[in-house]
Amino acid sequence: MTIFSKIIAGDIPAYKIAEDEHFFAFLDIFPLVEGHVLVVPKLEVDKFFDMPEDYLGRMLVFSQPIAKAIEKAFPCNRCGMAVVGLEVPHAHLHLVPINGINDLNFTRGKLKLTPEQLKASQEKIIKAMKG
DSSP: OOHHHHHHTTSSOOOEEEEOSSEEEEEOSSOSSTTOEEEEESSOOSSGGGSOHHHHHHHHHHHHHHHHHHHHHSOOSEEEEEOOOSSSSSOOEEEEEESSGGGGOTTSOOOOOOHHHHHHHHHHHHHHHHO
């Protein structure tokens, strides 16, 4: 069982953004920038392109309102998207508010946000999804 499966099951706490029967979205607790969200399938699959074909399209549709909310909640040019898949053996999509290409540079240092900052980011995105 991966760390993401444990988060989905509620065994590990997370700053949940959205959930449906197939996917779970939550804040990355070591984000590239504030507002960095991970979207994972509830189906435990290691590699992104090993997901069933119907999941690939559904994942983008599930992610769309989250990406739009990120753009509203954080000052950015757009919501960037990346699939890397090296740190956790569970397919996942990164949604990141970006102003330039370097905002998606996974080799640079990650932010260390406080629980209060993470909760504030979570609330901003959820509020933007509703409004």
